[in-house]
Amino acid sequence: MPDTRTIGQRFRAGEVTDEQVNAAGSWRRFRGPARSPQQGAPTPDNPTIEERLRAGEITDEQVNAAVSAYLADPAPGVRRIAKGVSLDVAAAVAEHEFAKDVLNGPGLSSRVRRIVVRTAILLTRPG
Known part of the structure; x- marks a missing residue:
């Protein structure tokens, strides 16, 4: 089941870091639907x-x-x-x-x- 949480929720949970976003090259990969x-x-x-x-x-x-x-x-x-x-x-x-x-x-x-x-x-x- 895909993760539907927003980036803000993922940041608050400590699951997404700046380094991960920079490595991916875009905030969009971490955006919720x-x-x-x-x-x-x-x-x-x-x-x-x-x-x-x-x-x-x-x-x-x-x-x-x-x-x-x-x-x-x-x-x-x-x-x-x-x-x-x-x-x-x-x-x-x-x-x-x-x-x-x-x-x-x-x-x-x-x-x-x-x-x-x-x-x-x-x-x-x-x-």
Whole structure:
């Protein structure tokens, strides 16, 4: 039976280390499955924000603007990321266990907060 726990749960359990993540070359190998409509099951019709970015449907500037807007006002609500692409960034962060854990931590730099929110956005499948 596959492990369905999120990376945050695995970190808290001490089962995943930074060295393992670095050796694997990606956080994605340790990510739990999507569990909400915001991060639905992968389908060709439902690409992640990152897949849309790589396909040229969204620009880095648009993703960065979404990150900045969320950090300036983290209130829930659907935000337009690009033409035809909207998502609730607060819900994306809430669904990403690692992002929740990191953002609730004390003393984080603004750079770390930006990276964590950006990662949560990139992994989201807007519905």
